[in-house]
Amino acid sequence: MVHHQIKVAQALISAITEGGRGANGTPFPNQPEKALKLYEFEGSPFCRRVREVMTLLNLDYEVYPCPKGGTKYRAIAKEQGGKAQFPFLIDENTGEKLYESQDIINHLFKNYGKNGKTPKRYARYPKLPIVAFAGTLINGARGVWVDKKIVNREAPKQLLELWGFEASPYTRVVRGVLTELELPFVFHNVAKERWQDQGPSFLRLKPGKYVPLKEGKRSKVVDVMGRHKKDIQVPYLVDPNTGAQLFESEAIVDYLQKKYGA
Template sequence: RCRKVKETSKVGQCPRPAKPIEIYEFEGCPFCRKVREMVSVLDLDVLYYPCPKGSPTFRPKVLEMGGKRQFPYMVDPNTGVAMYESDDIINYLAKTYGDGSVPIMLKLGLLTTITAGLALSGRSGKGSSYTPAKLPSQPIEIWAYEGSPFCKIARETLVELELPHLLHSCARGSPKRQDFFKKYGLFQAPYIEDPNTGVKMFESADIVEYLRATYALRQRLS
């Protein structure tokens, strides 16, 4: 017997930000991971400014803007609100761009931090430290969502190279999946479009190779 999975979501009825939310963070941080999960739940488009350890551009900017070198840090250009603290950011996003509710797994305090950390532990710190890279003039666009291991591989590299990226959330249930399907004839994530070079591509391994070849200052041997 064939069972169909029906994709539904309430996000279509929620207010959408006119300009993307800006989040300063890095892939390997469990507190940042919690916020990224909420971003997927709310189907938001977010401009991520990567702040891996040792990175020269956005880490100092956060210190300048907020007074602390702590991640995640969120700026909402639509409301002028800016804040640290993953729980505060999650609650703000839920109230402003959702129905106010936060999924149970994201509001268990220490347990949420531990489970978010476990979700990252198999990748042994990937997406936490900086690899010297050229800074592009425009953010790279990526269609991705937090639950996908293939999207994670692509984002680790975006973060390690400190490449600003506009992430179009497209988790299960996202109405953007249908739009994507109409445009490209299939749905597959991750997918990137780099306005700096005109490159468009699927496949996490190809994306990683492209990003390193285009932006890393020292090429890896492996």
């Protein structure tokens, strides 16, 4: 069994390979009225591209994990869109159902960006995601295959809720487990909104008490998930099925595996 901190280190290196994408986002997102639904799996480099843009736009969305070998949401995705290909986005606000990561990215910028245009940096991805694929390998290919112990097990009645952002290595470890256990969840992006937010909560570039940007998205969630209501620390998991509320990736992973993977 790989030690948890080694998994975190692998996830950190994986994030670095993407050049910092998936860490920063707008403090004033254009959040859709109806939740975006993303069928994907953590270890897919194409899905990763979409998640990075979701963080940049600071959008919340529902995740329906579709790991290889999964039996729950792969079938639903095929039923909804006609094929088991990922990522697959359902946007009930526009009535669109989209495959192909670039098409999804263009859709997100068009409908939820500031000017409706896809920035050049996100408009011309290489056809083969070599860098992102390398990141998946560095991360131990976690979040690619279903945990065979839970195949055909019923999903919890209510979606779990996870606060984090794409590039957070601690969040990445948790998302990998959620994928392998086929646990659907709402992902609340809390992207870094300015230079003062950079760095982990215990070693931020601007020392002292954390004060979120006024009227920014973080200011609206710090009382919900901020540790001691005065800081932002991710990941943070809420399970409405049991009432569990957990910080610390290792504690969250342990909870998920005991509750849903045993």
